[in-house]
Amino acid sequence: MEMNHRSGFVNILGNPNTGKSTIMNALVGEKLSIITSKAQTTRHRIMGIVNSDDFQIVYSDTPGILKPAYKLQESMMSFVNSAISDADIILYVTDVTEKPLSDQVYPEKIKSSGIPVIVAVNKIDLSNQEDLEKIVELWHSFFTDSPVIPLSALKKFNIDALLEAVLSKLPEGPPYFPKDQLTDKYEKFFASEIIREKILKNYQKEVPYSVETEIDSFKEENGMLKIRALIHVARDSQKGIIIGHRGSMLKKIGTEARIDMEDFFGKKVFLELYVKVTKDWRDKPLILKRFGYR
Numbered sequence: 001m002e003m004n005h006r007s008g009f010v011n012i013l014g015n016p017n018t019g020k021s022t023i024m025n026a027l028v029g030e031k032l033s034i035i036t037s038k039a040q041t042t043r044h045r046i047m048g049i050v051n052s053d054d055f056q057i058v059y060s061d062t063p064g065i066l067k068p069a070y071k072l073q074e075s076m077m078s079f080v081n082s083a084i085s086d087a088d089i090i091l092y093v094t095d096v097t098e099k100p101l102s103d104q105v106y107p108e109k110i111k112s113s114g115i116p117v118i119v120a121v122n123k124i125d126l127s128n129q130e131d132l133e134k135i136v137e138l139w140h141s142f143f144t145d146s147p148v149i150p151l152s153a154l155k156k157f158n159i160d161a162l163l164e165a166v167l168s169k170l171p172e173g174p175p176y177f178p179k180d181q182l183t184d185k186y187e188k189f190f191a192s193e194i195i196r197e198k199i200l201k202n203y204q205k206e207v208p209y210s211v212e213t214e215i216d217s218f219k220e221e222n223g224m225l226k227i228r229a230l231i232h233v234a235r236d237s238q239k240g241i242i243i244g245h246r247g248s249m250l251k252k253i254g255t256e257a258r259i260d261m262e263d264f265f266g267k268k269v270f271l272e273l274y275v276k277v278t279k280d281w282r283d284k285p286l287i288l289k290r291f292g293y294r
Contacts, residue, residue, distance in 0.1 A: 006170040007056040008088030013110065015103075018095045019122040022153040024048050024061040027163060030182060047184040049177055056175040057166060059091075084113055089169050091162075092143075093120045096127035100138040107142060116169045117146040120162055125152045188215040189292075191227055191261060195273070198256045199231070199242070202249065207241055210234040212281060212291050216274075224268040225261070232278040242275050250275065 012020045028048035050057040084090065090110050094100065101107060110117060119139045124132055132150055139148045147165045151158035177184075192213045200208040210233055217228045233239050243250045254273045261269045281287045 004172065005054055005056075005174060006167070007058070007173045007175050008170045009058045009060065009086060009176075010089045010091055010166055010170075011060045011062065011084070011087035012091045012093060013062055013084065013106065014093035015098065018093045018098065019153045020093045021061050023091075023093055023120060023122065023151075023159075023162075024059050026153050026156055026159045027057075027059055027166075028182070049181055049183060051175070051179045051181075055167065055170060056177065056179070057170065058176055060087075084109060084115070087113075087115050088171055089166060090115050090117045091120060091166070092117055093122055094135075094139070095123040096121060096132060096135060097123060100135055101142055111143065117143050118162070118165045118169065119143055119146055119148040121148060121150045122153050124150045124157070125155055187265065188218045190264060191215055191218060192229065194260045194264065195229055195231070195253065195257045198253045198260075202253060202256075203241065207233075207238055210238055210282070211242070212278075214291065220267075224270055225265055226270045227261070228272045229274070231273060231275045232281055233275060234278070234280055234282060236277055239275050239277055 012024055014020050024046075025048075028050055030048065046061045048059045048061065050059065090113070092107070092110060121132070121135055121139065127135070136148050136150060140146075147168075149158060149162045149165055151162060153159070192215050195213045196208075196211065199211050199213070203211075212232045214230045214232060215227060216230050217226070219226050231242055233242060241249075242253075244252070250273055254271055257273075258269050258271045261271065278287060281291075
């Protein structure tokens with residue numbers, strides 16, 4: 001491999017709901033991170049890998065920055081903190097609805113890390129030219145040596161400018177992963193995340209935040225994927241809410257998840273869903289570890 005090959009880890013950080021997952025999906029060209037209008041949708045650190053003949057970019061989508069209220073959120077923040085320390089480039093995502101630098105704790109942390117930064121100002125379709133120029137100027141004055149890229153991830157506007165900025169800062173080096181690899185996660189992880197996305201979209205209040213999905217079995221038979229999944233809830237009362245009247249809600253979740261899985265995996269899917277009460281799982285370290293948190 002000639003040394004003009006470039007590769008590096010680009011870690012995506014920012015507050016909840018600024019569009020980090022939408023940006024990563026747009027950059028990777030695949031839907032790897034689940035997206036809903038609710039905060040804290042992303043719980044894990046998810047890698048998306050973009051390959052070309054002369055470069056490999058390893059993007060990491062991370063949970064939104066927050067003050068942890070329970071052990072699950074502490075684990076989510078440990079993913080964020082490790083993403084600051086092991087990045088070649090930090091892609092800091094803000095949007096036009098956020099007050100720039102209203103909380104400087106993480107921007108200061110990022111600045112003092114000495115790692116090259118690119119600032120993405122998302123959701124510009126919700127702003128006007130004058131306000132946008134002020135926002136861009138404020139971020140320029142804080143990250144003085146960093147490109148500030150205004151974009152709309154949803155409309156895929158200016159994503160190419162963001163990619164150019166990433167490539168301009170990508171260090172030389174060999175690829176970290178095989179060139180045909182798209183992510184560091186297994187198929188089971190994506191099946192589980194698709195179910196969780198449907199729960200986030202279909203339920204209100206605290207119920208979606210009290211749910212974890214676990215793939216109990218995942219096997220292929222005669223070209224069809226047979227998937228059995230457990231939906232863990234934290235309290236007895238939540239079990240009935242998830243199942244719904246005569247199982248109507250669970251059936252709706254199952255149908256929506258199956259359609260998305262068939263699209264994602266490119267084959268027929270037979271999906272079974274079960275609901276289990278795993279009391280206060282968000283605060284139990286051993287259970288969190290089993291679910292892939294640390």
